[in-house]
Amino acid sequence: MRRGDLDDLAAFAAVARVCSFTRAAAELGLSPSALSHAIRGLETRLGVRLLARTTRSVAPTPAGDRLLRTINPALEEIARGLAALADWRSEPSGTIRLTTFSYAARTILEPSLPQFLLDHPAISVEVLVDDRLADLVAAGFDAGIRFGEAVEGDMVAVRVGPDLRTVVVGTPDYFARHPRPETPADLEHHNCVSYRLIGGGGLLPWEFARDRRDIRVRAGGQFIVNDGALAASAIRAGAGLGYMLETDVVEDVAAGRLIQVLDDWCPPFPGCHLYFPNRQISPALRALVDTLRWKNSEPRDPAE
Known part of the structure; x- marks a missing residue:
């Protein structure tokens, strides 16, 4: 791929999506003439007409429509990847999806979560309270809170509450x-x-x-x-x-x-633990771990 081809493909996708050079140029921060020049250059290099232009409309040609279907998934994936970088800024930001059960919601999250949200305005937290154990990865959760004995051994687990009876x-x-x-x-x-x-x-x-x-x-x-x-x-x-x-x-x-x-x-058993599948976690989740961590407990690392 030539240098600049990705930019030109993104420009073509923008024009094809809104069917207007003027509106696409505004979205991309370009002048309509610069955008038209980029599209003509892309068509020249590919050797096919991608857009059918009239005085009143712009629409993809059959070749352009086929190219659009090919590149759209990749462009969307790139956009998601760039958006995800927000989770790795020095200032914690992003969304944390958390699964827990009613006892932990009442005793662990209720006392700490409101102040955490006030201290981290760029972080959003979604909590699902459910007594059923959820598969974090399959259900799209970043972390969970359960009693320590219920946490699977391949998870990284951080104690967030005392032993219980x-x-x-x-x-x-x-x-x-x-x-x-x-x-x-x-x-x-x-x-x-x-x-x-x-x-x-x-x-x-x-x-x-x-x-x-x-x-x-x-x-x-x-x-x-x-x-x-x-x-x-x-x-x-x-x-x-x-x-x-x-x-x-x-x-x-x-x-x-x-x-x-x-x-x-009635002997004691391990209390609540926050657990997650990866040792490398986002700054947002790291901030929540640091907030909820019980005293000076260390994470249980399955690699050790």
């Missing part, structure tokens, strides 16, 4: 009517509020561990729900035992509104 709780009124469970197996005899997983449709298992023993219990009861707030309301009303994050019930337990049981069967 899931505990079993019930109201004093419930335990006035039922004995306290001593082991996870005792839950078979209790009325448990169960959570239905949105993605697979199964019930969330209640997981316990002690003395190197891992136990998963499919707790059953009168009430099954896929909304955490509704489940919590039923548990606090005494309708059954609940399997809840300790951070969500710590005040209730301290105030005596809920009683925590099976405590020594």
Whole structure:
């Protein structure tokens, strides 16, 4: 390709798109005469007429139409590539698409994201809150936030929250009517509020561990729900035992509104992590990582 051919092809595509030398020249920042000269030069080099000109209109010839269909995808790809360079300027800019779940949206994003947006006016953030795990690449997300144990091993993961525990709780009124469970197996005899997983449709298992023993219990009861707030309301009303994050019930337990049981069967697990597939990320996503990073945690790099 000769030097200048790409510019002339882009000029031809602009004229063919708007069917006007005057309007195309305005878009390109050229004079109509300079644009006409460039098109004539391109036609001379190619040896074919690309545009049919009359005093009132301009339109591609059959040869021009065929060339336009060939070069348009490439020109559009170049335009997208140039636009994407905005993500790599020294001043972070661009769009971040993020997938997360309701707990992380409430505890990680809600306290930090508004100020992040104020501090970075050139960055746009789109968040999809969904309890189902999404394939970042296939779904077009830049990053996600999930519990650490749910993050695939080939992802770069950065801790954005502390370790957590899931505990079993019930109201004093419930335990006035039922004995306290001593082991996870005792839950078979209790009325448990169960959570239905949105993605697979199964019930969330209640997981316990002690003395190197891992136990998963499919707790059953009168009430099954896929909304955490509704489940919590039923548990606090005494309708059954609940399997809840300790951070969500710590005040209730301290105030005596809920009683925590099976405590020594409930070890901590990795809290929320922000994860992404590439070690080289845009300045915009890097700024978000730096904002959400938990204390002095380092990323988990699958290459290490």
